[in-house]
Amino acid sequence: MKFDSIFIFMSSLLGIFVGMVASLFLVILNIFINFIWVTVPGNLEWSYYPLIVGLIGGLLVGLFQKYLGDYPKTMHQTLQEFKDTGSVRYKKRVGKNILAAWIVLAFGASLGPEAALSSILGGLISWVGDKMKLTLKRREEFLNLGIGTMMATIFHAPLLGMGEALEKDAVTKQSAKKNWPKILLYGWTTLLGILGFTSINRLFPKEALFGLRFAKVNWQxxxxxxxxxxxxxxxxxxxxxxxxxxxxxxxxxxxxxxxxxxxxxxxxxxxxxxxxxxxxxxxxxxxxxxxxxxxxxxxxxxxxxxxxxxxxxxxxxxxxxxxxxxxxxxxxxxxxxxxxxxxxxxxxxxxxxxxxxxxxxxxxxxxxxxxxxxxxxxxxxxxxxxxxxxxxxxxxxxxxxxxxxxx
Missing domain, CATH: 1.10.3080.10 (Clc chloride channel)
Structure with missing residues (x-):
């Protein structure tokens, strides 16, 4: 699969944009989490405070679901919508996805941000596709590039985007050799996404990274x-x-x-x-x-x-x-x-x-x-x-x- 220089340039901008959006989303989310779980309880020794927060969160999530719809959309729903319609709706939806995701994640749900971010980015990428009048094939590549880059940045896994491309080749039984331009483009876009993610993170206090702590490796x-x-x-x-x-x-x-x-x-x-x-x-x-x-x-x-x-x-x-x-x-x-x-x-x-x-x-x-x-x-x-x-x-x-x- 070949990509022209304009698409490569736009993909590069997409990578930086996705990284910055993901970082800003998480930064604001962490502010909400800190406010709800640290600032508000303060010095109050309420052992049942988590229960109060959970019930308030449940009420907000339930009201949102009942009156505004099933938000945030999941990654599966986003990809399925694109498969069925060739686009991801964004009018009057991106804001709902963002707000619903912040409520869910800030009030303690044992869930990650990747599903909400994929739906948010899917809408934004579709908006860009409409403005640029991209073909359906290019829209699909754009969406896959955006989600792959987002996953790589939030999981601190630089090769995850390329892994997504290789996984698709394995499922469709295509040769990776034939699709090496696509795989390299995934890697390049991911690199720029991490750059965009890091540039925003440096403006705010650093959070603990996604990682594990092990003693020195001792083979036994x-x-x-x-x-x-x-x-x-x-x-x-x-x-x-x-x-x-x-x-x-x-x-x-x-x-x-x-x-x-x-x-x-x-x-x-x-x-x-x-x-x-x-x-x-x-x-x-x-x-x-x-x-x-x-x-x-x-x-x-x-x-x-x-x-x-x-x-x-x-x-x-x-x-x-x-x-x-x-x-x-x-x-x-x-x-x-x-x-x-x-x-x-x-x-x-x-x-x-x-x-x-x-x-x-x-x-x-x-x-x-x-x-x-x-x-x-x-x-x-x-x-x-x-x-x-x-x-x-x-x-x-x-x-x-x-x-x-x-x-």
Whole structure:
């Protein structure tokens, strides 16, 4: 696939624009979170404060859903709308997506920003496409470039955009050699997106990065006995996450009143916040501190945290609190990995990496994207094993889909 110089130039501007929009969205979101969860409670020692916040959030989400519509739109809805209509509606919709996403994420939902950002960017990119009178094919490339760049910037994964392109080639059975211009363009756009994201971040106090803290890598031969069990446990946890998703959706369908559903989810968020702050939010900014203390926690606590995070994430989404599931899925998978190394503490980073790779591959059904996502989350020494775990888990998922054990 060839791209003319004008499209490459416009894609470059798109990359910078997407990075800046994503950064501004997250900066303002963090201001809201700090106000609701730090400034307002102040010195008040109210153990039930999270419950109050959750109920207020549920009321706001429910009213928004009832009177303004199902916002924010999810990534799947955005891509499906484009597939069906060749565009993503933006008139009277972008603002609703932004406001709804801020409400959902600021009031503690165990969800990430990627779903809302994809719908926001989809609308903005469609607006640009209308103004520039782009062809349908160019609009599609523009949308895919924008979402790939956004994902790479918020996950601090520079190769994620290229991973998305390679994943599409793998699904459509196209040769990557034929599409190398597209893959390079994804990489270039992502690089500029990270530049735009970083330029805005530098204007504001820095938040903790999406990352893990490990001691110096110490290779131990005993770890060889744990590699296969770690892969199996990761696969099982990924399946369990998807089963909780199915159960949550079935329960949600029985609650026809959107306001009641949203308030119930808000109450659950509040109760979860009273149990552990790690159950709230996407887990992006909590992962670094969690990895520094998780090894000191009991196996039971870590397993319950992983299950609680997975359940809360899926209930939030099913009950009208729309958002992304990738950040929470990674956090929950990391907790399961730490549960294993609490018992068998041999080369911890490798075992956790394999568990997370297997679990997230099962959940996303995208082994290449998962590998690109985890490349810089774990020490580079572990990446060959993580890549193999992603590949094997992808094959396992395909087999499970064939026998109808998984969708």
């Amino acid at each position: 031969p005993e770890v060889l006995w744990l590699i296969v069990p770690a892969l199996i446990i990761g696969v099982i946890f990924g399946i369990l996450f998807l089963k909780l998703e199915e159960i949550s959706e079935k329960i949600a369908k029985k609650i026809t009143n959107k306001l009641i559903a949203a308030v119930l989810a808000g109450a659950l968020i509040g109760v979860a916040g009273m149990i552990s702050p790690y159950l709230l939010f996407s887990g992006e900014h909590q992962l670094l501190s969690f990895s520094g203390s998780a090894a000191k926690e009991s196996v039971l606590f870590l397993v319950l945290l992983a299950l609680g995070k997975s359940l809360l994430t899926n209930i939030c989404f099913a009950f009208g609190w729309r958002g992304g599931k990738i950040f929470p899925a990674i956090f929950a998978s990391v907790a399961i990995g730490f549960a294993i190394i609490t018992i068998f503490n041999y080369t911890p980073g490798l075992i956790i990496g394999i568990v997370v790779a297997a679990s997230v591959t099962i959940i996303l059904n995208q082994p290449i994207v998962t590998g690109a996502l985890l490349l810089f989350l774990f020490p580079l020494q572990f990446f060959p094993a993580i890549a193999v775990a992603c590949y094997l888990s992808g094959k396992i998922r395909s087999k499970l889909a064939e026998i109808k054990m998984i969708v």
